Amino acid sequence: MENSDKHTELEQENRRLRERLALLEAQLLLRKASRNKLVLVLLRTFTGKSLYSSVTQLVDEVAERRLERETIKKVLYATLRRVTRVGAVMLLVALGPLVLAGLQTYYLKKQNEKLDIQNKRIEQQTYLQEAERRSSLVFLFDNVLNKVDEELRMNPGRRALSPQLVGRIVALTKALKPYRFLEGDSITAEMSSPERGQVLLSLLASKLSKSTYDQIFLLADFSYTTLQHVNLDGAYLRNINLSHAVLESVSLTGADLRNANLEGAQLRGARVLATGGSARPASFDFANFHKAILNNCDFSGSSFDYTNFTRAQLHLVSFRNAFFNQARLVELQADTLDFGGATLLNTNLSLLEKDAGTTTVFHWPDIHLDTATYRQIRQLPLRALPVLDTAQREFRIKRDTFYVGDTSQPIVVEDSVELFRTRQ
Secondary structure: OOHHHHHHHHHHHHHHHHHHHHHHHHHHHHHHHHHHHHHHHHHHHHHHHHHHHHHHHHHHHHHHHHOOOOHHHHHHHHHHHHHHHHHHHHHHHHEEEEEEEEHHHHHHHHHHHHHHHHHHHHHHHHHHHHHHHHOOOOHHHHHHHHHHHHHHHHHHOOOOHHHHHHHHHHHHHOOOOOOOOOEEEEOOOOOOEHHHHHHHHHHHHHHOOHHHHHHHHOOOOOOOEEEEEOOOOOEEEEOOOOOOEEEEEEEEOOOOOOOEEOOOOOOEEOOOOOOOOOOOOOOOOOOEEOOOOEEEOEEOOOOEEEOOOOOOOOEEEEEOOOEEEEOOEEEEEEEEEEOOOEEEEEEEEEEEEOOOOOOOOEEEOOOEEEHHHHHHHHHOOOOOOOOEEEEEEEEEEEEEEOOOOOOOOOEEEEEEEEEEEEEO
């Protein structure tokens, strides 16, 4: 009895195991069929319906040994078509990131441009705030001019100002510092001070005494001054500091600029009309034109005693009938200079190396010069050089006056200078 029960249990266990094994085999077959179906779908998707059917037909015909030429054509055509289509799709997939990167770069560039514009506007706002602060000094400027008018009214004959007022004028010029301002829609490249130019014009229009001008110009700061289209004929500007000033279309006939500092100044269209019986040339004795820019200027008949033009830029400048003594015109950037009728004594002349022998044109008709200056001119790399006319020469007396110690009488030194005329 017990053996029969155990046998029955074993059969039931065996049946359960077979059922489980059959279920596992069915699941395995199902997975395998699903995998094959997926591979088949991927293969059809990748190869395409036409390629798949043509390859299937080719395999069937090979198996049946009845291969036809038309079947091979279909396979080749379907293959080329599919490869081309897949290549196009792959190209589009590859270009996708590149297009996205290009768009990202474009928008970043636009964003950077907007940031640059924003930074530019911030910079403009900063300079405008500085300009507004400068404009707040207009009240002080007006007050000083009113004081000048009051003192001149009290004593119109002297035309002199008190030391206190001179000190206030000096302080005003130093307070009116140069700045950049908005011109159009952009900030000017160079700093300038139009207010200093207004102060200078007001002082010159007041017709003060020379001693008062000497006190002001020795201490005041008129650098970076802007003066455009003004008349400075006969102006007394000795010892003035006009470094880096912008003097455009300024008339300087009869102006006295001895010992004036014009370093880095820009003179465009400046004129000295030394013609006529009453006209007087300008004096630039001991003036400093170091790195100054002179464009289309006429300094005819002017005096240039010990004047420094080192590294100046001279373009279309006329020095006709001018007088040069111990002047330094060295390392010039120059073209088209006219020295007709000028007198040159002990003058140093040289061109900047990079500009030597390019388009520089000097006109030397009928000039008077000594042999030292002539040797300097002959060393210039110019196409046309003056020729010394030894038959036409003259002697001039060169006079220097100076004081020694506490002597009340000046010491006068005279020297004879031999001058020659030239022909070009």
